[in-house]
Amino acid sequence: MNMNIIVCIKQVPGSNKVEVDPVTGVLKRDGIESKMNPYDLYALETALRLKETYGGTVKVISMGPPQAMQIIREAYAMGADEGILLSDRKFAGADVLATSYTLSQGVREAGEFDLILCGKQTTDGDTAQVGPEMAEYLDIPSVSNVKRIVSVGEEAITVEMDMTHTVEIAKVKFPCLLAVEKDIFMPRLPSYVKMRETKDKEIKVIGFSNLKDQDEKKYGLNGSPTQVKRIFPPESNSKRELWSDSEEVLADKLFKKLKEEKFI
Amino acid sequence: MAKLVINNEKICDKEAFIKICPFGALEIKDGTVDVNDACKMCRLCVRKGPEGAAEVIEGQVKTIDKSAWKGIAVYVDHEDGEIHPVTLELIGKARELADKINHPVYCIFVGAGIGDKARELLHYGVDNIYIYDHEAFKHFRIDVYTSAFEDFIKNIMPTAILVGATNVGRQLAPRVAARFRTGLTADCTVLDIRDNTDLVQIRPAFGGNIMAEIHTPNARPQLATVRYKVMNAPERNSKARGKVTVCDLSNVVLESDIDVIDNVEKAREKFIENADVLVVAGRGVKSQDDLNMIRELADLLGGEVACTRPLIELGWFDAKKQIGLSGRTVRPKLIITCGVSGSVQFAAGMNNSEMIVAINKDDKAPIFKIAHYGIVGDLYEILPRLIAKIKAEKGA
Structure with missing residues (x-):
């Protein structure tokens, strides 16, 4: 059998050290160096292993500004066959819903597929929402928190889904979307040879005008039901208290503190 | 636009x-x-x-009739009927929000054979619990659960829906949000509501160093997920109030593309890196027998025991339990160090913990420089009293 796999990847800031300048109120980032979302490496590795076992193709798709091509090059160096970048000013200001919709439209341009793989979440948004929302727009079943692939058949794939107290073993019909846990497979390093071979490999850039749904209200800011009203620094947790008292009082104070913080 | x-x-x-x-x-x-x-x-x-x-x-904004959407709903998170405690915390929050705008509190409960479990929730301040009870919902399957959720929203039209940010909630809520093309804000830490029923959602953004306030002004229902132990669970009221409504399934899709072959209990993993709560034994613990006290406290708090390097050298612990540069790095929600002086090497392995409590006799111990709550006292006097108080509380 041949598996056509699409992997969703995202470029994220290289560091999470974002701070608000207390004087100007402006966000400060340590440089703007960026990298592939670390969780996506596990999805890409899963795709490459499935391809190596069952044959087929691995396409990566991303949405972002033109500099996001860098992570598609990285995916090529790991072994991806094709790369698609969804990039357009009309996509700017997108929240999760608009992002998911744009990606689902992009996937329709990527051709037939059996499986879409996503990472667990991104390190900059941490929502884990894009996978399930895309699956909804594509009208395909989805399973998140996939920690192991049990078996692959002609019609379906069987996976282990990590729940709070149990593990659900689910057989999901193709085409489907899986969001994989970190550690499902150890991601390979990009290969220097592949990097050189794919240096000039084409990256397909898709803009708004290439998409089937031409309703601008569904993309970018206009397609985003959520709005960020303000950004502010968190209350600092640097407060330190030193308690000295009789042991009876100290034990009582600690008990009350643990209860207040819901540890009891 | x-x-x-x-x-x-x-x-x-x-x-x-x-x-x-x-x-x-x-x-x-x-x-x-x-x-x-x-x-x-x-x-x-x-x-x-x-x-x-x-x-x-601002372009022309699609306006909606917000008054048509009434009630704050909570998704009852469960695995095979076992209700996750985040549900009660969300019911408490929903009540508080609903009272501000004079709306009812609803629950949506999708599962198999869940009637009794649903009635128990009536002790926590819910006006109406809508249950979707069918064999098809025995195990979590996203497609059929979403269909039940869709039916609930179409019929009841709640203005806001709170979902626990569990492994189930974090995949179900987005699926539902996309079906209604509405907003979903993940992992909210603060929730409030405006008079016009707009939900005020605050969450950490960009990795947690920044907070963002997020609104969903032109779409309903407004969905938010909240992690466990963020909101306060209400006290159980001995009297049940409200009612349970069994929902008609004629418009719900019961055939799934997902076949659950098995559902197995997870072996409880006891890695200190995964623990939410750690109680750490240091050199201030005088004998190996005294570790029982440390272990008892950890058990009462649902946590694990860890230690410093000297105790590894004494052979009291397996090396996997050691915190520090030469051991493991941990970041629990709560860490209580008992008789730990707090060397730089130790601190490097735990100073990102969310709440650090240190108990040490020596008020000059370096651990007090990083502890949020430094307790200067004898652990042999404090821990037994603390353990007794927690036991009394749990027994009550």
């Missing part, structure tokens, strides 16, 4: 202006500032730039 417009003539220092954007979305092209698609519409350039340099042109 709403969009961000840059008025270049109002910008004196273009280099300084583009630095306002933390996302690198402002760029200078041929001497003019423009916005690229990295823009997140955070509006910082509007507020922090020169007056009028950046402005948001």
Whole structure:
């Protein structure tokens, strides 16, 4: 059998050290160096292993500004066959819903597929929402928190889904979307040879005008039901208290503190 | 169409202006500032730039009739009928929000053979629990659960829905949100509500160092997920109030593309890196027998026991339990160190913990420099009293 796999990847800031300048109120980032979302490496590795076992193709798709091509090059160096970048000013200001919709439209341009793989979440948004929302727009079943692939058949794939107290073993019909846990497979390093071979490999850039749904209200800011009203620094947790008292009082104070913080 | 417009003539220092954007979305092209698609519409350039340099042109906004959407709903999170405690915390929050705008509190409960479990929730302040009870819902399967959820929203039209940010909630809520093309805010830490029923959602953004306030002003229902142990669970009321409504399944899709072959209990993993609560034994613990006290406290708090390097050298613990540069790095929600002096090497392995409590006799111990709550006292006097109090509380 041949598996056509699409992997969703995202470029994220290289560091999470974002701070608000207390004087100007402006966000400060340590440089703007960026990298592939670390969780996506596990999805890409899963795709490459499935391809190596069952044959087929691995396409990566991303949405972002033109500099996001860098992570598609990285995916090529790991072994991806094709790369698609969804990039357009009309996509700017997108929240999760608009992002998911744009990606689902992009996937329709990527051709037939059996499986879409996503990472667990991104390190900059941490929502884990894009996978399930895309699956909804594509009208395909989805399973998140996939920690192991049990078996692959002609019609379906069987996976282990990590729940709070149990593990659900689910057989999901193709085409489907899986969001994989970190550690499902150890991601390979990009290969220097592949990097050189794919240096000039084409990256397909898709803009708004290439998409089937031409309703601008569904993309970018206009397609985003959520709005960020303000950004502010968190209350600092640097407060330190030193308690000295009789042991009876100290034990009582600690008990009350643990209860207040819901540890009891 | 709403969009961000840059008025270049109002910008004196273009280099300084583009630095306002933390996302690198402002760029200078041929001497003019423009916005690229990295823009997140955070509006910082509007507020922090020169007056009028950046402005948001609000287009025609699709308006909705907010008064048609009434009630705050909570999704009852469960695995095979075992209700996750985050559900009660959300019911408590929903009650508080609903009372502010004089709305009812609803629950949606999707499962198999769940009637009794649903009735128990009536002790926590819910007006109506809508149950979707069928064999098809025995195990969590996203497609059929979403269909039940869709039916609930279409019939009941709640203005806001709170979902626990569990492994189930974090995949079900987005699926539902996409079906209704509405907003979903993940992992909210603060929730409030305006008189016009707009939900005020605050969550950590960009990795947790920044908070963002998020609204869903033009779409209903408003969905939010909240992690366990963020909100307060209400006390159980001995009297049940409200009612349980069994929902008709004629419009719910019961056939799934997902076949659950098995559902197995997870072996409880006891890695100290995974524990939410750690109680750490240090050199202040005098004998190996005294570790029982440490272990008892950890058990009562649902946590694990860890230790410092000297105790590994004494052979009291397996090396996997050691915190520090030569051991493991941990980041629990709570860490209580008992008789730990707090060497730099130890601190490096745990100083990102969310709440650090240190018990040590020596008020000069370096651990007090990193502890949020430093307790100067004898652990042999404090721990037995603390353990007794927790036991009394749990027995009550």
